[in-house]
Amino acid sequence: MALTIVMYHYVRDLGRSRYPAIKARTLEAFKGQLDYIGRNHEVVTMKQVAAAARGEERLPDNACWLTFDDGYLDHYLNVFPLLEARGWEGSFFAPAQPILEGRVLDVNKIHFILAAEPDAGRIVEELRRQVERAREDGADLRPWDDYVAEYMTQCHLDTPEVLFIKLMLQKGLPEAVRNRVCDELFARFVSADEVAFASELYLSVDQARTMVRSGMAFGGHGYSHQWLASLDGEAQARDIDRSLEFLGQLGVPAEDWTICYPYGSYDRTTVELVRERGCALGLTTREAVADLGRDGALELPRVDTIFLPAA
């Protein structure tokens, strides 16, 4: 039973936004894509997919499930009205911490640092200053040139500088240093007021509750959007339980809940933990059309919106 699970992140009117360099689906392209989906697919609900995964229901041949990651305000302002007008359900996977605590996720900080400063060389220069300062303060860091040799490399998507900044802030530097440097760069290039920025970037609890009451579906996306496979079992369980508590706060029913693994990161322990807690469906970032007969219900692949026609 083939199921096209489409994965979206930002959906916004880029031309009129303060950060036109953000990698987003534009509103026009999103509308075009909904038209395409309407002509070629039948949009199914989270409940239908859960029932089909248990073998209780058959999905239509051209089934399509719309999923939106990271709890952006875009989803309330731009996506929700368009789906509601078509009578379609979207499934939204929001991390709890940014919404409850007004924190901007590091992954989002990196997006906006790169979007705010078009000259990546200037960001690299500031990064170098920060790393050298941290070394002087006694952080256990390698010499700067080592990092450049390892992470300043060619790839088909980004320039060497942009890739270097991403890799350094995602995994190159030790976690404590990485978080602090990310905060410094964000304050310098984007905004000194993280809480205000978060309130413009993410949904509020009330907006999410409104969407739930109006027939949209929500699933878990971790409490603090961590690479679950990098945590031990206890830390994974704690993160999953806190994200379930958050779903309860949004008014999401506890039975047949679903999870989208942040960064697509999960392992055997994660699958066991969510299974024990009655999770019906788990979404990954593996790129493929899902097949409910072949793929495990807790390890479903998806298709990024960029691979679907937008007209």
Ligand SMILES: [Zn+2]
């Ligand atoms: Zn995410």
